[in-house]
Amino acid sequence: MSATSPIRPVLPPDIRARKGTVPLVVLTAYSTPVARLVDPHCDIVLVGDSVGMVIHGLPSTLGVTMEMMILHGRAVVRGAQKAMPVIDMxxxxxxxSPQQAFRNASRLMAETGAPAVKLEGGVHMHDTIAFLTARGVPVMAHVGLTPQSVNTLGGYKVVGRDGEADKVMADARAVEAAGAFSVVLEKVPEGxxxxxxxxxxxxxIGIGAGVHCDGQVLVVDDMLGLFTEFRPKFVKRYAELGTMAGEAIAAYAADVRSGAFPAPEHSFPDVVPVKK
Structure with missing residues (x-):
């Protein structure tokens, strides 16, 4: 592709075709600047409902609204040229009901321009996923630990131990049979x-599910060290931007209080010097 050729965006059939090949790279984003940062390096940029906790300070994802997802979805779509935006329902x-799901999924896609949505649940969501995919809504599924069911599950625990393995396998097979183009496995034992x-x-696509998945996803604020409320075992910190930001803000505050900022080079003189 030449330097002047338009960038071809990744779409759901491209993701499905990557099965068993080069691992898929997925990160979350909630704003245009972050979407632009992750876009060159990722296959999928996920507008996760984790935005409620990471950006809005909510205690869980349960308080996230359609309006919030549309707002952040629009911002991410503006910043993603190559990577495929996927928006959490x-x-x-x-x-x-499947009908409710279609109304809201079609709204998310129409109002943001994203080509796919993600929803949580396995066997019990089979009919809903099938209903959506039959009507032109590409679906990324999500099984294992499903954060929207955290109260039912009893916390953010590993799912698939103590006789639960068959259920997780059944959930994964069910979403595949329903037409999902990929599935997130969260906090599932590696084997x-x-x-x-x-x-x-x-x-x-694994998150806390080991190295053998076809791809990996992390919350971008976790891996950059910006969200420090808690640190799941499966998160690898690639930077400590939260610490760096705190140090920069402290230095700015000290400069303001001491009069070191703004310096002459940051100010405008009363008279513009005449160029010779």
């Missing part, structure tokens, strides 16, 4: 995630 926007990845024909 918030809690309460799809569980009632189980490997078996699911081998059993499915669609890509698995």
């Amino acid at each position: 918030p809690f309460g926007s799809y569980e009632e 189980l995630a490997a078996r699911i990845t081998q059993a499915l024909t669609i890509p698995t």
Whole structure:
């Protein structure tokens, strides 16, 4: 492709075709500047409902609204040229019925320009995913630990131990059969995630599910060290930008209080010097 050729965006069939090849790279983003940063390096940029906790200070993802997802979805779509934006469907926007799910999924796509949505749930969401995909809504599924069900699950625990492995496998097979183009496996034991990845024909994207998945996703604020409320075991910090930002803000405050800022080079003189 030449330097003047338009960038071809990644689409759901491209993701499905990556099964078993080069691992998929996925990060979250909630703003245009961050979308522009991750876009050259990622295959998918996920507008996660984690925005509620990371950006809005909510205690969980349960308080996230459609309006919030549309606002942040629009911002990310503006910044993503290559990577495929996928938008989380918030809690309460799809569980009632396939018809409700379609109304809200089609709204997310129409009002943001994103080509796909993500929703949580396995066997019990089969009919909903099938309803959506039959009507032109590409769906990324999400099984294992599903944060929107955290109260039912009893916390952010590993899912797939103590006799739960068969259920997680059944959930993964169900979303594949329903037409999902990929599935996120969250906090699933590594061996189980490997078996699911081998059993499915669609890509698995792991978060706390080991190295054998077809791709990996992290919350960008976690891996950059910007969100420090808690640190899950599966997060690798690639930077400590929160610490750096705090030091920079402290230096700015000290300069203002001491009169060191603004210096002459940051100010405008009363008379503009005449150039000779």
